[in-house]
Amino acid sequence: RRNLEVAIGHGFRDPELLRAALVHRSWVAEHAGEASNEQLEFLGDAVLGFVVSDHVFHRHPDLSEGEWSKVRASVVNTERLAEVARTVGVGDALLLGKGEDAGGGRDKVSILADAMEAVFAAVFLDAGIEVARTVILDLLGDQIGRAHV
Secondary structure (H helix, E strand, O other): HHHHHHOOOOOOOOOOHHHHHOHHHHHHHHHHOOOHHHHHHHHHHHHHHHHHHHHHHHHHOOOOHHHHHHHHHHHOOHHHHHHHHHHOOHHHHHHHOHHHHHOOOOHHHHHHHHHHHHHHHHHHHHHHHHHHHHHHHHHHHHHHHHHHO
């Protein structure tokens, strides 16, 4: 997980938050007492949406609401998040059940995107919104810029 911390640019004060973000429900099915990353995924989706919306709102005040929504949708989607997750090595760090792992789960778009959202939530809970904003914009800023063009 240390490689993932380096790749996203955030060292966790509470490493259990990062671990929790990487626990897939298939792991939970094989390990009693574990909790999946689904709650963190939910929070991460909101944090990500807020950060991207706030960024676009302030950086591009000339755009219409519809254009802001299009930029956000082009960045905050499963394919883009999976690309980012691959870039930072989320797949290698995932805790997957044996069947999901054998079935290629470490490279499944939906699993990667969900875990990336959970990682964003973990950063937010570990260090607050400004650090989460920095991590998200460092990882997605180029895509936001391309979406606006």
